[in-house]
Amino acid sequence: MSEAIRHSPARAVVIGGSMAGMLAAAAVKDQVGSVEIIESHDLPEGPEPRVGVPQAVHIHLLQSGGVDALEDLLPGVIDQLAASGAHRIPVTTNMVIYSPEGWYRRWRRATHRLMTASRDLTDHVVREQVLKEPHVNVRTRSRAVGLLGDGRRVTGVRIRTSGEGEGEGEGERETELRADLVIDASGRASRMPQWLAELGIGGLAEDRVDSGLVYASRMYRAPVPTHGWPVVSVNADPRLPEPASAGGILPIEGDRWHVSLMGAPGGQPTRDADAFEPFARTLRHPIIADLLALAEPLTDVSVTHSTANRRHYYERLRTWPEGLVALGDSVAAFNPMYGQGLSVIAQGALALRELARGGLVPGLSRRVQRAIARPVDAAWALTVGQDIHFATTTGKNPHFTDRLLQRYVNRLSLTATGSFRTATALTDVLTLQSPPTSLVRPGVLLSALVGPLRPQLEGPQFTPEELALLDGVRGRS
Template identity: 45%
Template sequence: MPERSSGRRPAALVIGGGMTGMLAAAVLSDHADVTVVESDVLPRLPAPRKGLPQARHAHLLWSGGVRALENLLPGITDRLVTRGARRVPIMSGMVSKAPSGQWFRRFDDARHLNLVCSRDLLDSTIRTEVLRLPRVTLRERTELIALEGDADRVTGVRVRGSVGDGVLSAALVIDATGRASRAPVWLTDLGLPPVEERVVDAGVGYASRFYRAPASTGEDFPIVNVQADPRRPPGRGGIILPVEEGRWLVTLSGTRGGRPSRDNGEFVPFARSLAHPVIGDLLAGAEPISDVVTTHSTANKRRYFEKSPRWPAGFAVLGDAVAGYNPVYGHGLTAAAQSVLALKRVLAGHALDSPETARHIQRRAARPVGQAWDLAVGQDVLYPGATDETPGRLERVAAGFIDRAVDAGARNPHALRVLLDVMSMERPPARLLAPDMLFRVFLGRKEPLLDGPPLTEAERKAAGL
């Protein structure tokens, strides 16, 4: 039976009004009166905002994240689809070249339905749904200055904002401020020990641009993805993500010595310089409708809050504030949604204001964070200069096995299904070591390797290839 809190309904604070913060507010509203504190002014319609510059680059929600999102806000995926998002069966709806060079065959299978849209649409739709909840209040243009309380319990936050400075009290404070979170500083200011951190930085730079898709490509044109190979630096890759309003969001990437520039005239030539020129060839028939935007804020950075020897009651950290990942792997949104689902499950069994609740939240949220971290770092650690240490034998053996698993997945539908179970964060990485998968990796039947991207004849014609 869940613990019961006595007295009136408690107050909860969520710091940060992005996707993670809004989902956390929805969960907390079942247990408390919730105030979302946001330093930005949040647009009422899908639009860029200062506090979310990464929204201009490609995002997708893996099927494990879609399931978590639907659990948190039932019916939200239908509302997103109504507004232009797409459910993409990833086994048939993606044309992808693996880091090790193979083209994945496309198999008819709807087991893994990824959600594809712009980040602006995703955040706007979630925000609209959450702010309709009667116990959720938004306080914009308000910045958190410090935590209130002591090393044993956080009792609220000190803020500075457009309506003045002050203290907001709460039984539980959730930090969802993203990569820029100052939680480690706030905690040491309370007298707690420094938080263990790790950074793995492959030195990736991103350049993105919106295109008007050729009208003949229609709504079902596949995602096209040419992945970078960490064994052949600089690692260059790219993706075409068909999003709402007949647009393609194109993101190109490259590591140190091979990063894309923000020069509009160099965008297509860079795309043609990838391991295969298909993205550049497709862009030749599309109309650019924005300038190129770039970012170098792509390092994998994890804060091991769950390992802290002391943790204050009344405070928890979720989303990118715990760990940010190289965006090329697309796991940030999925890990965030699953972390908020962990919050929901903890609160089903523990009172929001119980002394141990925050510690339980932090430890449960670390599970999806750990899986996303391993998936990203397992590749990025191989890039020169990514860490201060040379990858060890175990890391190289693991990378070699992943190459074998990817080769099997590229040519065998069962192996691809298992591989996507893990990549979609629906199953743990240990699933790759199950007997049925090991058989297909080392002994199973495989289709011949493809010599080019598996676009259908109709898709090639529609794209003008």
């Protein structure tokens, strides 16, 4: 910690009590005297739904790159998640995945790991660990409505606070909250572009790529113990003439399955509970429907249409004020089908912490914003690079180079169905542990040229123990 901060403790203000907000607080808590989190709603005390997080009803996971970043930010948090019921999933050992090129093998040697849990549990465990710090405080029922300062330096935020039992706009009072560092972690609803314009900063570039996929999700009581149970996924194939569709089952705490189904315009799932399992049977393979037929639904069906990829290129602005950072969905939000969002947030927060260790020095905010953009770049290449090939996508059309790259990725995916080396290289990128450029290394290029070394699997690969459990369930029904 720098002498300046030790003798004159700095204050950081974080806009939003989301996962991004909590990890932002974790990133700077050791470098400042106090952290004030501004949250418009009350926060739950346990692993319960948080108001303002509609995406929490859909499946979430932490990729290997996110697991590593989260553990680095909050040592011990991964063990705490596991102790609370989250599942450690060895990749691809405990994954049954049907890609457009075929079934991926469950290689005995695990090269990566995922964490699966309900979003409510993940938020709770992270929130509990961050807020145990005495100098990290949450100011609930408060909304940031503007920035203080000018185009050269942000010096705080204007906030509106409502009292107990008062609705938005009723009995509100506006105050100014001074800060040495303001971090916008307010998510998709961020007003940062407008706030920057009010400070005289314009020219912000933005991309929006929308495949039109609709998500429908519900919880099930699993028919088998979920400890050690694999993730099951049927991926969409953009080359097929019918509307794209996909689905996944994640084992989560409480011996439950969290299930999400996705469909593009012309073939979208609905809130109709009676139509949920029939929709699963229309996917490229019926494995998800077959498993759900053995399970007990625990919730209604929740639907969302907010699956567009959206990005603000803050790192490209010619001017960026000191004392301001944007993190998480306020920078870039991704189609949740690819499971990158939480991991990108964790990696961005880790980049913030590493750079902030030198103190709140001139130029820090711009360096941090550029560092946050790096994991965003990797995830953007993966998600948008896939979404642009769906016929229903708006916002960007594939060009010749995109189609050429897609053909190469398809070849890699095909090779990965029968090549451990290629499967590992591809997983390195998909789990955000290596950049997409690593897929053009000579060894990977050679393996793609050779193709799969083993014949393709004819169907989903379950272990004898898993099949015995399923047969036992069928025998009781």
